[in-house]
Amino acid sequence: MASRKNRRGIAWWALVLLMAVLILWPLVNLEAKMATDTGAFRRALDYPGLGSALVNTLVLAVGTVVVAVPSGTALAWVAQRTPPRMRGVVAFLPMVPLMLPPVAKVAGWTYLLSPRTGVINRLLRETGLFSADTGPIDIYSMTWMIAISGITLTSFVYLFVSASLRQRGVELELAASAFGANGWQTFRRVTLPLLRPALTYSTGIVFLLALGQFTTPLLLGGPRNIEVISTVMYRVASAPPVDYAMGAVLAVPLLLFGVLVVAGQRWAIGDERRFVAMSGPGGRVGTRSSWWALIPVALYLGVAVVLPLAALIVVSLVPYWSGRIDVASFTFANWDRALSNPTTQEAIATTGWAVLFTVVIVVPVGYLCALALVGRSGAPRLARRGVDLLSSVSLSMPAVLLGFAFLLTYTEPPFRLYGTTAMVVVAYVSLMVPHAIRPQLSAMMTVGPEYAEAARVGGAGPLATAWRVGLPLTRTGIGVAASLVVIMVVHEFAVSLMVTSPGRRVMGALLYDATNFGTAPQIAVVALLMVVVSSIGIVAAVLIGGTRSLERT
Amino acid sequence: MILKRATLLLAPALCAVALLTAGCGSESDGAGPTSGVDPNLGGGTEWQQIVDAANAEGKVVLYTASDGATTTLPPAFAKDYPDIELVVVHYASGQLTAKLDAEKGTTSTGADVAMASSKGWWDSNVDRLPEITGPALARYWSEKPSYVLGGDKYVMSGATPLGAAVNTDRLKELKADPITGYKDLLQPALGRNIGIVPGEGSPAAEQWWYYATQEMGGADALKQLASLRPRAYENGTTPLATDVGSGEIAVGFYATQSSTQALAEQGAPIEFVPLEPAIAIGGYTGIVGTARPNAAQVLANWLLSPAGQVALFGEGNAWTPLQKAELGEVPSTMTSIPEDSHLTDGVLTPEQSAFYDGQFLPSLGR
Numbered sequence: 001m002a003s004r005k006n007r008r009g010i011a012w013w014a015l016v017l018l019m020a021v022l023i024l025w026p027l028v029n030l031e032a033k034m035a036t037d038t039g040a041f042r043r044a045l046d047y048p049g050l051g052s053a054l055v056n057t058l059v060l061a062v063g064t065v066v067v068a069v070p071s072g073t074a075l076a077w078v079a080q081r082t083p084p085r086m087r088g089v090v091a092f093l094p095m096v097p098l099m100l101p102p103v104a105k106v107a108g109w110t111y112l113l114s115p116r117t118g119v120i121n122r123l124l125r126e127t128g129l130f131s132a133d134t135g136p137i138d139i140y141s142m143t144w145m146i147a148i149s150g151i152t153l154t155s156f157v158y159l160f161v162s163a164s165l166r167q168r169g170v171e172l173e174l175a176a177s178a179f180g181a182n183g184w185q186t187f188r189r190v191t192l193p194l195l196r197p198a199l200t201y202s203t204g205i206v207f208l209l210a211l212g213q214f215t216t217p218l219l220l221g222g223p224r225n226i227e228v229i230s231t232v233m234y235r236v237a238s239a240p241p242v243d244y245a246m247g248a249v250l251a252v253p254l255l256l257f258g259v260l261v262v263a264g265q266r267w268a269i270g271d272e273r274r275f276v277a278m279s280g281p282g283g284r285v286g287t288r289s290s291w292w293a294l295i296p297v298a299l300y301l302g303v304a305v306v307l308p309l310a311a312l313i314v315v316s317l318v319p320y321w322s323g324r325i326d327v328a329s330f331t332f333a334n335w336d337r338a339l340s341n342p343t344t345q346e347a348i349a350t351t352g353w354a355v356l357f358t359v360v361i362v363v364p365v366g367y368l369c370a371l372a373l374v375g376r377s378g379a380p381r382l383a384r385r386g387v388d389l390l391s392s393v394s395l396s397m398p399a400v401l402l403g404f405a406f407l408l409t410y411t412e413p414p415f416r417l418y419g420t421t422a423m424v425v426v427a428y429v430s431l432m433v434p435h436a437i438r439p440q441l442s443a444m445m446t447v448g449p450e451y452a453e454a455a456r457v458g459g460a461g462p463l464a465t466a467w468r469v470g471l472p473l474t475r476t477g478i479g480v481a482a483s484l485v486v487i488m489v490v491h492e493f494a495v496s497l498m499v500t501s502p503g504r505r506v507m508g509a510l511l512y513d514a515t516n517f518g519t520a521p522q523i524a525v526v527a528l529l530m531v532v533v534s535s536i537g538i539v540a541a542v543l544i545g546g547t548r549s550l551e552r553t
Numbered sequence: 554m555i556l557k558r559a560t561l562l563l564a565p566a567l568c569a570v571a572l573l574t575a576g577c578g579s580e581s582d583g584a585g586p587t588s589g590v591d592p593n594l595g596g597g598t599e600w601q602q603i604v605d606a607a608n609a610e611g612k613v614v615l616y617t618a619s620d621g622a623t624t625t626l627p628p629a630f631a632k633d634y635p636d637i638e639l640v641v642v643h644y645a646s647g648q649l650t651a652k653l654d655a656e657k658g659t660t661s662t663g664a665d666v667a668m669a670s671s672k673g674w675w676d677s678n679v680d681r682l683p684e685i686t687g688p689a690l691a692r693y694w695s696e697k698p699s700y701v702l703g704g705d706k707y708v709m710s711g712a713t714p715l716g717a718a719v720n721t722d723r724l725k726e727l728k729a730d731p732i733t734g735y736k737d738l739l740q741p742a743l744g745r746n747i748g749i750v751p752g753e754g755s756p757a758a759e760q761w762w763y764y765a766t767q768e769m770g771g772a773d774a775l776k777q778l779a780s781l782r783p784r785a786y787e788n789g790t791t792p793l794a795t796d797v798g799s800g801e802i803a804v805g806f807y808a809t810q811s812s813t814q815a816l817a818e819q820g821a822p823i824e825f826v827p828l829e830p831a832i833a834i835g836g837y838t839g840i841v842g843t844a845r846p847n848a849a850q851v852l853a854n855w856l857l858s859p860a861g862q863v864a865l866f867g868e869g870n871a872w873t874p875l876q877k878a879e880l881g882e883v884p885s886t887m888t889s890i891p892e893d894s895h896l897t898d899g900v901l902t903p904e905q906s907a908f909y910d911g912q913f914l915p916s917l918g919r
Contacts, residue, residue: 117801222787239754319819516788
């Protein structure tokens with residue numbers, strides 16, 4: 001009996017070791033460079049514009065939180081107040097922007113808001129209200145960088161807050177009303193406190209994502225010299241000989257922020273059980289609904305998806321972009337050129353394989369981690385803590401920092417993986433583990449231990465219990481995890497740029513190439529191809545998890 | 554509902570299949586001029602053994618920072634070596650050498666041959682590079698010892714002149730004078746209508762700005778340029794040309810002919826203006842990988858032969874170091890490096906470094 005327990009303990013520790021190798025080792029490896037190079041601090045401090053890059057990083061992150069958290073929360077609140085028969089579809093709509101790659105969104109917005117040739121700017125000037133020959137909107141300014149990243153990350157806040165709203169129901173709000181509380185009092189004293197875990201979690205996540213974001217500052221900050229830490233790190237990684245030690249120093253503020261935010265989240269939420277307010281099946285009964293509630297959702301969808309997507313489609317069909325839409329000049333030549341290009345075909349194939357391998361590896365690893373975390377698996381307490389900590393580390397690290405660490409670690413012995421699909425997959429798996437854990441963990445928490453116990457009483461072994469009971473009951477969570485991983489891998493950009501090599505280029509890297517060396521229509525075509533590929537991946541993931549996984553993504 | 558949702562989700566997938574089907578079978582365009590001269594001319598049986606081994610290897614990878622090479626080189630190379638697939642990968646200069654550093658010592662993949670503008674990188678890596686052994690080196694480059702470097706390990710194989718990309722419509726609207734020289738960039742009428750590629754991370758580009766600033770008028774000219782609020786295009790010459798073509802800006806400096814020409818062919822009101830005296834980025838070719846040693850030799854030899862030189866420079870977007878007469882029949886657009894041009898080598902002098910870091914970048918607010 002004791003030896004079986006020991007064997008199981010060893011298996012859980014093996015899982016912790018695997019996660020440590022995937023996530024912790026590259027980071028330790030990177031920071032070790034800093035420790036062995038005493039001049040790195042001086043070089044980093046002397047880096048031109050480092051101070052303003054730090055300030056810009058913080059301004060962008062805080063600004064993004066200020067835009068995204070209220071917008072996402074408001075959106076989640078109104079989505080609950082749409083007419084009941086539409087609620088299922090409407091609840092999904094604010095998550096559609098997640099399917100659009102960030103690079104595609106930024107490119108789409110550039111065609112709409114470039115100071116002189118942007119379609120919206122042109123239309124605004126034609127109203128006669130603006131006298132200058134450019135603007136009034138300058139997409140290459142900090143204000144609009146904040147606006148665009150805020151709009152992009154609103155979906156993340158919505159994702160967490162709407163799930164919390166769905167879970168808790170409206171009984172407590174109705175009770176507060178019955179005792180005479182007005183709308184504001186109910187919101188302040190009942191709704192807001194109950195949303196605290198979701199708001200704290202989403203604020204932290206959005207802050208971290210905004211802090212480490214790369215696409216928006218790279219593509220929009222460049223023309224006005226607005227640098228952030230992630231773009232500085234990318235420049236260090238692109239300038240030979242690569243100064244890894246200085247990159248490691250530059251990474252320190254991001255590392256510290258990541259740790260502080262995760263610790264702050266835990267401190268602010270404390271014991272999550274204090275916020276549990278499960279609603280019964282009739283939990284939404286009594287919510288006042290209105291057709292007007294559809295307007296904010298439609299507006300958000302229009303701004304976050306329809307406008308940039310429409311811009312991309314139009315630009316993909318013109319011979320060259322002039323800021324004017326001339327339907328007579330539309331042609332499929334750009335599509336034809338892109339699709340017949342072997343590089344595009346190879347990138348689509350590599351992305352497909354990378355997504356497949358990553359999902360096949362990361363979803364089971366995430367399942368095992370969730371099993372350890374759920375606390376009913378017999379995993380040693382310290383091993384559970386290890387899994388929890390390591391997944392938090394990966395979640396709190398900006399992708400560009402991890403990309404830098406992967407590049408260093410896997411281009412040197414003992415794991416010289418550079419130039420292989422294995423390197424791309426290892427990097428993606430390391431990045432995606434936390435995203436694969438959370439949905440599966442949620443699914444396991446809602447199932448409860450009774451079914452597994454019943455199976456064991458009935459004589460089923462651990463494997464048979466997992467296969468016949470655990471897996472079918474958590475199928476939705478598995479589907480959600482697979483969908484999330486597919487979306488995030490196809491859209492992944494920062495790490496892909498650093499770890500892919502010729503013949504192993506993925507679509508994110510291809511899109512970056514297009515932004516460097518391609519014309520506007522070529523960029524639009526590749527961006528739209530990414531949308532198509534991620535949609536195909538999501539369909540496949542939904543087939544695994546059932547359509548409910550889509551709602552829960 | 555489920556059916557509708559599934560249909561919605563499948564629609565993009567079906568579109569993709571349709572588009573992929575539409576794309577299949579279409580001919581890739583971009584094939585440039587080719588030469589009739591046999592690239593193996595002068596090679597004996599030993600060279601033929603290398604060519605046979607290269608055919609067996611079947612593939613070769615070239616890294617380059619040149620615009621247009623990804624589309625023009627593979628079809629021209631395939632004409633001479635149909636059994637070897639040429640993969641051309643385009644990187645910005647700094648990224649290219651960073652990638653080569655990352656690939657040092659790897660044998661499974663990456664570049665076999667590179668064309669990079671930083672002579673400094675070639676010099677610091679010369680010990681690990683193999684010699685170029687093909688017949689073209691002796692046949693066409695023996696009279697050019699200053700171009701063959703590192704003991705036959707790398708060759709200054711071409712130069713790309715950079716100039717101005719001009720949106721002819723916007724220039725008229727702004728009532729600006731025509732752009733013919735470096736000083737024309739400083740016209741007040743062009744305020745907030747200029748774009749430049751600062752070239753940070755590429756020593757050759759940094760040198761280019763050193764020479765160009767001297768031609769503009771030195772430190773005072775730099776202040777004037779800064780007062781016009783130029784937009785920086787860190788991503789290179791193609792995004793610069795794209796914005797000039799669209800009219801987002803009127804003039805782009807540090808532009809290539811190939812990127813402007815591609816847009817002009819699509820009907821954009823854009824033209825390339827060469828500037829006098831010409832300042833060109835020198836490009837160096839050498840073998841950098843060990844994964845496919847024979848195919849790398851064949852490609853390096855081809856690039857240095859008339860066949861490669863015509864494929865690279867036949868359209869006149871960049872210059873060949875060789876005299877046209879040495880190359881057999883060549884297109885009239887092909888140009889040899891003019892004697893009075895500045896050529897960058899990517900080896901920054903202390904003065905040039907001090908200028909770029911201490912004057913140029915700060916003047917742009919960096």
